[in-house]
Amino acid sequence: MKEFDRVTALLEAKGIKPSLQRLLLLHYMHSCHEHPTVERIHADLTKQGHSLSKATVYNTLTLFVQKGLLRLVGLDHSEARYDILTCDHAHFVCERCGTIYDVPVDFDLLNLQFPEAENVRQRDIFYRGVCKRCTTQN
Amino acid sequence: MKEFDRVTALLEAKGIKPSLQRLLLLHYMHSCHEHPTVERIHADLTKQGHSLSKATVYNTLTLFVQKGLLRLVGLDHSEARYDILTCDHAHFVCERCGTIYDVPVDFDLLNLQFPEAENVRQRDIFYRGVCKRCTTQN
DNA sequence: CATTTAATTTAGAATGATTCTAAGCTTTAT
DNA sequence: ATAAAGCTTAGAATCATTCTAAATTAAATG
Numbered sequence: 509m510k511e512f513d514r515v516t517a518l519l520e521a522k523g524i525k526p527s528l529q530r531l532l533l534l535h536y537m538h539s540c541h542e543h544p545t546v547e548r549i550h551a552d553l554t555k556q557g558h559s560l561s562k563a564t565v566y567n568t569l570t571l572f573v574q575k576g577l578l579r580l581v582g583l584d585h586s587e588a589r590y591d592i593l594t595c596d597h598a599h600f601v602c603e604r605c606g607t608i609y610d611v612p613v614d615f616d617l618l619n620l621q622f623p624e625a626e627n628v629r630q631r632d633i634f635y636r637g638v639c640k641r642c643t644t645q646n
Numbered sequence: 647m648k649e650f651d652r653v654t655a656l657l658e659a660k661g662i663k664p665s666l667q668r669l670l671l672l673h674y675m676h677s678c679h680e681h682p683t684v685e686r687i688h689a690d691l692t693k694q695g696h697s698l699s700k701a702t703v704y705n706t707l708t709l710f711v712q713k714g715l716l717r718l719v720g721l722d723h724s725e726a727r728y729d730i731l732t733c734d735h736a737h738f739v740c741e742r743c744g745t746i747y748d749v750p751v752d753f754d755l756l757n758l759q760f761p762e763a764e765n766v767r768q769r770d771i772f773y774r775g776v777c778k779r780c781t782t783q784n
Numbered sequence: 785c786a787t788t789t790a791a792t793t794t795a796g797a798a799t800g801a802t803t804c805t806a807a808g809c810t811t812t813a814t
Numbered sequence: 815a816t817a818a819a820g821c822t823t824a825g826a827a828t829c830a831t832t833c834t835a836a837a838t839t840a841a842a843t844g
Contacts, residue, residue: 527792527839546830561794566831584720585802587830600760609762617755620773622738624747628775635758637766665810665821684801699823704802706822723831725801789842798833809822814815 511535522575529560533568537578537592543599543608545587581608583634598633604642649673660713667698671706675716675730681737681746683725719746721772736771742780 512526515534519526536553537544544552550565569590572578581589583601589608598613615631622628650664653672657664670691675682682690688703707728710716719727721739727746736751753769760766 525791525840529793563795563832564793567793580722582720582722584718585723585726585830588723598756598758600763600766602762603767607762609760611758611760613756613758618736618751618771620736620749620751620771622747622749622773624740624745624777624779625738625773626776626778626781628738628773629741630772630774632770632772632774633756633758634768634770634772635760635763635766636768636770638764639762640764641762643764663811663820667822701803701824702822723801785844787843789840791838791840793838794836796834799831801830802828804827805825807823809820811818811820813818 514538518577522577524571524575529564530568530571532558532560533565534572534577537572537590540592543581543589543591545589547587549590579630582632596631598635600635600637600639602639602642603636604638607639607641609639652676656715660715662709662713667702668706668709670696670698671703672710672715675710675728678730681719681727681729683727685725687728717768720770734769736773738773738775738777740777740780741774742776745777745779747777 512531512535515531515538516526518534519530524530532553533549536549540552546562546565546569549569550560550562553560553565569578569580573580573590576594579591579594581591581599583589586606591608593610596613596615598611600609600611601607602609613633650669650673653669653676654664656672657668662668671687674687674691678690684700684703684707687707688698688700691698707716707718711718711728714732717729717732719729719737721727724744729746731748734751734753736749738747738749739745740747751771
């Protein structure tokens with residue numbers, strides 16, 4: 509399993525036992541440069557001939573987020589989306605097609621001070637609107 | 647109904663007929679400086695002796711958001727929260743107690759450019775962590 | 785190598801916020 | 815008055831997610 513060497517190392521570095529399902533999921537996330545939903549991930553892996561339950565997808569993604577291997581993109585109340593990029597960056601969300609675009613961002617420029625905050629675990633920036641692809645196509 | 651004069655004017659300015667339920671809801675939102683959930687709004691108004699259904703709360707808040715009278719705070723997949731402040735500002739969300747704190751923000755400092763964006767309708771900044779109140783209390 | 789123990793995966797039930805539906809009620813127009 | 819349009823409502827339906835308890839797999843022990 510040469511192609512799983514990298515994700516195996518990543519899992520072990522976080523103290524996660526590299527089961528087949530976990531390897532599959534992390535490998536999928538690394539090879540996918542979108543921000544897929546649980547439904548999407550499950551459908552793709554199933555289509556590729558792998559057998560894993562949706563519950564495992566939920567459990568494993570949650571585990572990965574806790575361990576810092578993935579980032580949960582918490583958008584509105586639609587489906588959760590998962591992002592392989594864990595470093596700070598901003599998101600533009602197309603409200604028509606749902607595509608999420610990444611852009612690097614320097615949070616220090618903002619110098620936001622929340623007097624009520626004891627500690628900050630995560631920072632997110634979302635821009636919402638319509639993407640060019642959607643406006644030119646219709 | 648002296649106390650409803652202001653919200654009546656706001657509704658009419660947006661072309662919304664000022665029904666009793668709409669007045670109640672907008673007045674409630676203006677008098678509440680938190681970021682309440684639908685459940686909370688409905689419970690509070692009911693407790694005050696007003697009769698209105700949860701469906702109406704959903705319908706009306708959605709209408710207000712569409713017309714720009716409120717802002718939907720789209721957080722994760724918990725309940726939706728509604729914000730009377732419609733101008734740009736950042737949110738700090740306490741992951742323990744759920745309280746949302748506001749802070750003004752100057753988006754121009756970031757100068758974010760999304761090459762894929764045709765237009766931007768809304769901009770959000772979320773910081774997540776634990777607030778001081780929660781750390782000192784426990 | 786057999787057997788117990790722990791960890792992981794799983795299918796399907798349960799949950800819960802939100803949306804839908806179709807009926808009832810108000811208000812406005814004719 | 816009467817019809818038409820708009821608003822509200824209760825309860826059913828939906829759907830992403832979580833829970834549960836059993837099944838499977840891997841690790842540990844004798």
